Amino acid sequence: MVFLTPTEWEILALSVKVSLLSVVITLPVAVGIAALLARVDFFGKSVVDALVHLPLVLPPVVIGYFLLLLLGRQGPIGALLDQYLGIVVAFRWTGAAIACGIMGFPLMVRAIRLSIESIDAGLEAAARTLGASRLRVFFTIMLPLALPGVITGVLLSFARGLGEFGATITFVSNIPGETRTLPLAIYSQTQIPNGDAEAMRLSIIAIVLSVLALLTSEMLVRRAQRRSQGRDA
Amino acid sequence: MCPGGKLWSALYRFAAAATVLTLLSLHTVVYAQNVSVFAAVSLNEALDEALVLFERPANIRVVPSYAASSALARQIQSGAPADVFISADTEWMDYLAERKLIDVATRSNLMTNRMVLIAPAASSVQTEIRPGFGLSQMLGDGRLSVADPDSVPAGKYAKAALMTLGVWNSVERRLVRGENVRAALNFVARGEAPLGIVYRTDAYAEKKVRIVATFAPDTHPPIVYPAAMVVGSRVPAARQLLDFLRSQRARAIFEKHGFIAVR
Numbered sequence: 401m402v403f404l405t406p407t408e409w410e411i412l413a414l415s416v417k418v419s420l421l422s423v424v425i426t427l428p429v430a431v432g433i434a435a436l437l438a439r440v441d442f443f444g445k446s447v448v449d450a451l452v453h454l455p456l457v458l459p460p461v462v463i464g465y466f467l468l469l470l471l472g473r474q475g476p477i478g479a480l481l482d483q484y485l486g487i488v489v490a491f492r493w494t495g496a497a498i499a500c501g502i503m504g505f506p507l508m509v510r511a512i513r514l515s516i517e518s519i520d521a522g523l524e525a526a527a528r529t530l531g532a533s534r535l536r537v538f539f540t541i542m543l544p545l546a547l548p549g550v551i552t553g554v555l556l557s558f559a560r561g562l563g564e565f566g567a568t569i570t571f572v573s574n575i576p577g578e579t580r581t582l583p584l585a586i587y588s589q590t591q592i593p594n595g596d597a598e599a600m601r602l603s604i605i606a607i608v609l610s611v612l613a614l615l616t617s618e619m620l621v622r623r624a625q626r627r628s629q630g631r632d633a
Numbered sequence: 634m635c636p637g638g639k640l641w642s643a644l645y646r647f648a649a650a651a652t653v654l655t656l657l658s659l660h661t662v663v664y665a666q667n668v669s670v671f672a673a674v675s676l677n678e679a680l681d682e683a684l685v686l687f688e689r690p691a692n693i694r695v696v697p698s699y700a701a702s703s704a705l706a707r708q709i710q711s712g713a714p715a716d717v718f719i720s721a722d723t724e725w726m727d728y729l730a731e732r733k734l735i736d737v738a739t740r741s742n743l744m745t746n747r748m749v750l751i752a753p754a755a756s757s758v759q760t761e762i763r764p765g766f767g768l769s770q771m772l773g774d775g776r777l778s779v780a781d782p783d784s785v786p787a788g789k790y791a792k793a794a795l796m797t798l799g800v801w802n803s804v805e806r807r808l809v810r811g812e813n814v815r816a817a818l819n820f821v822a823r824g825e826a827p828l829g830i831v832y833r834t835d836a837y838a839e840k841k842v843r844i845v846a847t848f849a850p851d852t853h854p855p856i857v858y859p860a861a862m863v864v865g866s867r868v869p870a871a872r873q874l875l876d877f878l879r880s881q882r883a884r885a886i887f888e889k890h891g892f893i894a895v896r
Contacts, residue, residue, distance in 0.1 A: 491825070569812065591704055591784040
């Protein structure tokens with residue numbers, strides 16, 4: 401990795417930073433929604449389910465376009481954020497993180513939900529009859545047992561964020577050092593004369609990063625499973 | 634009965650439906666030939682309007698593909714099936730010429746354009762463009778929207794002009810880089826960027842922006858739109874189209890949209 405140029409380091413660091421923030425902001429919401437969908441029946445559940453999955457099937461540019469309309473400086477939400485909290489996300493790396501978070505959200509919810517559904521609901525019921533509050537059951541039983549799913553969800557969403565292109569370029573443009581993440585940098589290199597070699601280098605970085613994310617996910621999931629099995633025994 | 638009977642009947646029905654739909658879609662207008670044109674996105678409205686005049690009489694269907702000249706040149710280099718290429722600068726045409734991908738005998742400049750500083754229509758900013766003018770102060774905490782200055786012609790012209798005027802360094806870190814000039818235009822039209830630099834023709838095409846000032850032509854390399862046939866496009870129609878684009882009628886349309894036709 402010492403062969404990377406300063407610009408490549410900057411791109412790599414920015415990509416990781418954007419993806420990390422996207423995961424941090426979406427994780428609590430994703431866990432909540434996943435638990436809701438897995439354990440509670442309520443009116444309009446299928447609508448919520450469909451909404452959660454929307455980013456998976458919509459063209460990313462549609463997400464980016466709506467984000468620009470809503471969260472841009474002139475957008476209804478963006479203008480309020482700017483006016484009252486002084487937060488501007490348009491053309492900022494934080495905006496890129498929001499775009500990545502939304503694109504990775506369905507992946508995160510799916511993985512966590514599957515994991516929660518596979519927990520024996522009897523365990524939670526038993527804890528409840530022994531007097532544990534709903535909150536306590538959630539933190540001491542559901543969450544630890546769903547950990548493999550949470551890890552998978554986090555890493556899938558993180559990897560999705562690293563690869564996010566359409567929503568990002570539409571919402572926050574392609575600003576070096578601010579919003580030019582790996583895929584955007586690769587795209588930019590394919591647009592300039594003789595940029596092929598650099599595009600290839602950046603592509604290899606992207607491959608290495610993705611493989612690392614997947615391997616880490618495998619390893620962490622296996623460790624979490626071993627731990628929860630050890631506890632059962 | 635054969636076991637796959639149901640599947641086959643479903644397939645037949647699908648094929649029949651597909652055939653009917655295809656025939657219906659062909660029913661509109663059948664042209665004798667097709668020509669594919671890869672054109673700089675700044676030409677979008679003007680070329681669309683000109684092509685309407687060309688297609689019926691010539692009995693040739695023209696399929697235009699608009700993007701940044703840089704993107705199009707790279708696609709042609711990768712073997713995209715274009716018959717005619719119209720670039721927004723000479724560099725990308727030269728790039729293909731050096732690689733023997735365009736027929737240089739058919740190359741000629743169609744028109745020229747101007748660079749302008751734009752703001753959202755509601756904005757009241759005013760300035761005069763002269764060396765060292767206060768561009769970065771005018772931006773406030775906003776960004777300057779331009780096409781990518783590393784590759785896209787409109788961005789390269791903008792960068793050249795700002796360098797000539799000595800203000801490039803003050804705004805270099807404060808750019809929004811659109812993937813083509815229309816992306817740069819739209820960021821200003823939506824009010825996301827307080828200022829932008831695009832072609833004058835782009836500003837004419839978008840009601841939601843206002844021209845603040847025009848850059849003097851000597852601040853940047855001459856803006857020209859060279860057109861040429863792509864090597865391997867054995868379509869005689871491509872030649873016919875190029876002739877049309879140089880005709881008086883096509884020129885009149887280009888000038889209507891704000892281009893300056895080359896005589």
